[in-house]
Every structure is written in C-alpha cells, then in structure tokens.
Amino acid sequence: MTETGATLLLRDGFVLLGVGLVFVLLFRRLGLGATLGYLVAGAVVGPHVLGLVGDAEAKMGIAELGITLLLFIVGLELNPTRLWRLKQEIFGLGLIQVVICGFAITGVVWVGTHFSAAAAFALGLPLALSSTAQVLPMLQSVGRLRTPFGERAFSILLFQDLSIVPLITIVAALSRNPADANAPPGWLLATYTAGAVVGLVILGRFAIRPLFRLIGNLGEREMFVFAGLFTVIASAALMQALGLSTALGAFVAGVMLADSPYRHELEADVEPFRSILLGLFFLAIGMLLDLGAIAERPFFVIAMALALIATKATVMTGIGLAFRMKWRQALALGLLLSQGGEFGFVLFAQAQRGLLIAPAAASLFGAIITLSMATTPFLMRVTQRIRAEPMVAQGDRDGPEMDGANxxxxxxxxxxxxxxxxxxxxxxxxxxxxxxxxxxxxxxxxxxxxxxxxxxxxxxxxxxxxxxxxxxxxxxxxxxxxxxxxxxxxxxxxxxxxxxxxxxxxxxxxxxxxxxxxxxxxxxxxxxxxxxxxxxxxxxxxxxxxxxxxxxxxxxxxxxxxxxxxxxxxxxxxxxxxxxxxxxxxx
Structure with a gap:
C-alpha cells in the first residue's frame, strides 16, 4: 500500500469512526437505536452530503463480513435442545410470517410502482424481513428476550435470518444479467450446497473441534480468537468458491459448533468483530443512499414506508391471533417487527447485480427500510397505552425449562x-x-x-x-x-x-x-x-x-x-x- 493509500485509510477510518460514534451515542440517547445512527452517519459523511469519505463500494466489500459473522453467531444459537423446543415458533410462525408478508408486500410494491412482477418480487421478499440488529437489543434492554413473547420474536427473527440463503437463491434465479447465464443449473447448485454442508459438518466434527481442543489445552486465548475467525472465513470462502452463499457457509460453521463446549467462548470472541463490521456495514449503506433520488420522490418514500409498516403490522398481528396470542401481545409483536431489516440491503444489492432493479430503485427502497427502522421506537412509545397490559404476565413465564440459565x-x-x-x-x-x-x-x-x-x-x-x-x-x-x-x-x-x-x-x-x-x-x-x-x-x-x-x-x-x-x-x-x-x- 502506498503512503497516500495508507494516509487515506487512516483518515477515512478516523472520520467514519468519529462521526459514527457521535451519531450512535445521540440516537441511543434518543432511544432510536444504534442501527439508525450508523445509517444517518454514513449518509452525512457520504458523497451526497459532506463528501468526507468516498469509495463506499470498497468499504461495503469489507463490511459484508459483518453479515457473515452475524450468521455465524445465529448458527451458534441453534443448539439442538433450543432448536427442538422452539421448532413450532421457528418453522411454523417464522415460515408463515416470511411467506405471507413477502407476498403481501410484493403486491403492494407491484401496485405502487408498476414494476415488473420479477422486480416487485425481488423487492417485496427482502422487505418481509425485520431488523434483528434493532429488535433484539430492544427486547434485551427491557428484560423480555427470554420471556415467551421475546422467544416468539426471536424465533421469527431467527427464521428470517435463515431465510436469507434461499432468498438469495430466488433472487439469483430471477437474474436478467447475461453474466449469470453461464451459471450452473439449479439442480447442480442444490447438489453443491448439500455436498458443501455435509463436508463442513464432517470437517467440524473431525478437524475443527480437535483444533479448538488443542488450543484450549495450550491456554492461548489469542489463538482461540484466531481459530474462530479462521473457521468463519474458511467456511464462507469454501461456499464462495462453489458459487454459493457465503452467509450459508458461516451459518453452517456456527451450527456445527453450537453444541460444542466452545460455543460461549466463540460467541464472546467473535462478537466484537461482528459489532464493528456490522457497524461499518450500516455506515457503508448510509454512504450508498442516493439522497438526490430520494429528494426527487420524498412522498413516494414516505408512502411506501407507511405501507410497509401497516402491511407487516397487520399481517403479523393476524398471525399472532391465529397462534392464540392475546390481541395486545399480537399487536405488540406486529409493531415490533414492522420495520425493514438489514438483510434487505444485501438482497437489494443482489437484485441490482441481477439487473432486476435500477440503482435508483435500490436507493429508494434502502431509504424506505431506513425510515421504517426510525419509526419502530416511536411506534412502541405511542402505542404504549394500547399495550397497557404487560407483554408477558408473570404467571406466563417459563419455569426451569426456559433456555436462559437460572x-x-x-x-x-x-x-x-x-x-x-x-x-x-x-x-x-x-x-x-x-x-x-x-x-x-x-x-x-x-x-x-x-x-x-x-x-x-x-x-x-x-x-x-x-x-x-x-x-x-x-x-x-x-x-x-x-x-x-x-x-x-x-x-x-x-x-x-x-x-x-x-x-x-x-x-x-x-x-x-x-x-x-x-x-x-x-x-x-x-x-x-x-x-x-x-x-x-x-x-x-x-x-x-x-x-x-x-x-x-x-x-x-x-x-x-x-x-x-x-x-x-x-x-x-x-x-x-x-x-x-x-x-x-x-x-
């Protein structure tokens, strides 16, 4: 790296971290969450406002490792005991939410934009996902993450995180990019995927676990961190080499270590890297937002954001009632998950590469996700009287079977x-x-x-x-x-x-x-x-x-x-x- 390149890297890092720190602290203070703070900070320092930092695409390439690490930690959460206990909520409630919300929002996008069916589908499915990075901290801060209500929300978010892999596959299948024409057929990709998953599980059992055991015996914590990051990146790289999703590789790596004795140590060691890179991801997303295109159609952005929130809240409340939740809890769940999520940005980029949507459309719908995220804390405050009954009564709390240790x-x-x-x-x-x-x-x-x-x-x-x-x-x-x-x-x-x-x-x-x-x-x-x-x-x-x-x-x-x-x-x-x-x- 040249001296000029090193200087630019240091300057960009100083500006991004400094401005990000200020906005995250401010937005945390206002109760709006860190995610929105990162997005606004990125927009402020980006080329469309102050222009202090450039080359957002290169930074996005590094920052996407944050998504990879997030999927790894999601995989670590899926130890067999918890997965079995929450199977109905994860694969029942979660699947129904993604499918119904995905089709409902696709219809809203198709009617509101007159895009082609493929483009509306590529936009509607990602908008069905909610923000894990925003919702889980909110639940944790009020002590409801381990309650039945919190576990339902967690189960839905977990399925949404898992669905990113098939959603990427669906968007890729809809691609209009001639460069994708030579891609392997679907049945071959499915074979590659199954083989890679089986191979990762075998490697995890007979190579990765013994490696962690050896490092544990040596007592070298730094090497444990090194080995954890190596496991994630190696799994993602293997999937990428096969033309598959890197997120799937990281997720499988987490699952294969979920029931190992090293699970909590790995979570603790990887978490700081995930937090930093995920923050950088949101900063890069903010930098990529085309504020000029948004300024040309502000009413469209606001109207679509409101339509997104109303559609998801209504559908989720109805699903909650169908699952025999009290109407107050169902409404609270619908409002809590009514925003768009961080994986929407990933899928929009995939749709843009597949020539399904234009860059301006990706910016517009990225702004819609950002605006919907901003409304969630306010919705929870405004509707507090409606939700006057506690989300979870003390008598409804799980006893010793609850996953959280007593x-x-x-x-x-x-x-x-x-x-x-x-x-x-x-x-x-x-x-x-x-x-x-x-x-x-x-x-x-x-x-x-x-x-x-x-x-x-x-x-x-x-x-x-x-x-x-x-x-x-x-x-x-x-x-x-x-x-x-x-x-x-x-x-x-x-x-x-x-x-x-x-x-x-x-x-x-x-x-x-x-x-x-x-x-x-x-x-x-x-x-x-x-x-x-x-x-x-x-x-x-x-x-x-x-x-x-x-x-x-x-x-x-x-x-x-x-x-x-x-x-x-x-x-x-x-x-x-x-x-x-x-x-x-x-x-």
Missing amino acids: ALVVGYGRFGQTVAQMLIAQGIPVTLIDNDIKMIDIASEFGATVYYGDGTRLDLLRQAGAREAELILFCIDGDQMEPGLIAGVHEAFPDSTIFVRAYDRRAVIKLRDAPVEYVVREVMESAVMMARRALASVSVGEQEIDRTETEYRRRDRERLHAQHESGDLRAAGDTMLTQDPRRAEGA
Missing part, C-alpha cells in the same frame, strides 16, 4: 460439581463453565455439558446468560477472585446474586467489601466434618461434639470479624483454640 457455575472441579448437582436436584437450570479441557472431556463422559472459557470474563458471562441468571457461583480453584472482578460482575449483572469459593482466610478478608452474598472457605466445612467424626470415634458424646463445634464456630466468627475490621491476619489471635504446651509435654 444459575451460572464457574469452575467444575470437585467443589463446583457438588454445588451444581445440588442445584440441579432442585430443578434449577445450570450453565457450567470451565477452562480445563480434560475436566470438560471427563464431564461429557458422565453426561454433563461444560462450556469452555474463562468464567471471570464479563463478555463470556454475558454470552452464557448472566444477564438472566439469578445466581452466579464462582467455584474456582486457588486465590483468583479479586474485589474489582466481583464489583465488575455485580455492576454488569445487578440482578444476580453472587457466591464465591475462597481459598483461605486471607481470600475472605480480601473480599470483605465486595458485593458478595456469601463467601465460603473451601476446606472449612469438610475440616469440621472430619473433626466431628474423629471425636465420635474416641467416644465423645453427640451433645459434646455439637457444643465443641458451636464454640469453634463462635470463636472463628469473632476472629474473622476482627480481621475484617483491622485487615490484620494476626488480629484476635487469643480467640484461637490452642493446646497448652505443658499438657502436650505431659502427653
């Missing part, structure tokens, strides 16, 4: 195993995390699923479900728990009660000001139990043993309290039960 146990050694099994015995769902590959392998032999990762990392805890967890129990060997770490966990997950296994008295004293519900010394109770058995074996009576234990615990509490107050391990040393030297000599 407890996170960090460390699955001899201590964590006991804690986890007692929680499970009471029907409390538990997510287990450990970074010892050998322990994970041994646990799997006994039917326990332990996820690989460093459970002291906030990002990994978040991916593992700490936001919804009622209990977080650190059962880690050694003196690893620091007050700052506990304070960070409490601040990030204030609704979770924290328990800590401490190595010794020094560790307990160190955590005296930490926001912990209970700290237990790892050998305290087992040592008391051994002493009781020893006393019983030399014929000391049960009442006397109880009195001795009570006295020891009283003295220990007094000593620990004094040590807490002073921070001196030698404080209240006179409370210790020590043997008289003269008595020892007599013995």
